[in-house]
Amino acid sequence: MNFGLAVRASRLSRKLTQAEVATLVGISRQAIVLLESNAGRVATLLAVQPYALVKLRGLPPGKTFGERIRAARGSRSIHDVAASAGISSNTVRALESNGGTVRCLSLLLNSLAPEASVVPVFDRNRGFKTVGGRGNPNRAIHDYYATPAPIVRILLDHETFEGSILEPAVGQARVVEHVLKERGYTDVTCYDLAGEGEEKRDFFDVYETFSAIVTNPPFGQHVEFIKHAKNLAENKIAFLLPLNYLTGKQRHAEIWEDRIFPLARVMVLNRGVNFLVNDPFAENIQPSQLYLAWFIFERAHEGPPVLSWIDSHALIERKSAPIASQ
Secondary structure: OOHHHHHHHHHHHOOOOHHHHHHHHOOOHHHHHHHOOOOOEHHHHHHOOOOOOEEEEOOOOOOOHHHHHHHHHOOOOHHHHHHHHOOOHHHHHHHOOOOOEHHHHHHHHHHHOOOOEEEEOOOOOOOOEOHHHOEOOOHHHHHHHOOOHHHHHHHHHHOOOOOOEEEOOOOOOOHHHHHHHHOOOOOEEEOEOOOOHHHEOOHHHOOOOEEEEEEOOOHHHHHHHHHHHHHHEEEEEEEEEEHHHHOOHHHHHHHHOOOOOOEEEEEEEOOOOOOOOOOOOOOOEOOOOOOEEEEEEEOOOOOOOEEEEEOOHHHEOOOOOOOOOO
16 A cells, blocks of 8 residues: 555645645655655654545545544454554554554555555646646645734834735735734735635736735745736835745746845744644744745845844744644
8 A cells, every 4th residue: 555656646636846745734845755655654644635635445434544444453452453564563553543654554554454545636626727827726725824923923023014015815814914904004905816805816817006015925836926026016025935945946047136126135034834723813833844934025125135034933832832733
């Protein structure tokens, strides 16, 4: 039974790269590489399900993989099942609690239910219309994109904006809008592809100008978002992006070398941020391996961009606090 091949096929059907899935989940790309090699942790397999969905066939029903494994074991003892699969009893217990490794999960299922199989769940029609006709598979799962409010407050602690502000990917949580208004900004316009009424607009169909644009864009479309934002913003753009977006040939040629609306500042958060939380307005941030920076573009800026670091450690949720389910 090969979970890795199924995960890879499901991911590719959504036109997501390993790096993009890693960014969305808040883990390292190496963890995705291991998973697609049918290795790594079961926790990783569960975490990527919104972006690389797989389905187990041939097992009794249950809410989780662990519950279905326990049901398949039936009256057999953990010791006997472990011996048959060539793994330890503690490993079986871990797998029945949704822990353990993918390799051991495969070994157990091959022994426990040889007729079972894992298959990718393809989703080729999940995208939305974007610039150039490309699909954006991420916007259908925009609930996972809600920006933690403390991250927006960090931006406003260091940057000021004048005139009208556009938030083109406001989302259901409306975090950026809320924090802007909390800080006294009143001329704020919000759009979202999944919005309602007049707010339901594809950013690439917006041609009105604004003094500034502030948003956490869909990570898979950041290049297109930045380029279009430069057509609309008169003065300043603030985008929340993964730190590794400073690299890359396309970004270098199309964004970082631009001197008409140049990158002025990069404010690096020194702690990773977990986006997959129940309450984006919580006072503290839950950590992950997703490292971010606020990228500030300013039309009037001259010279190279300024790199600075923001100490966000004080905002991190203590380990003893409960972690939201992923």
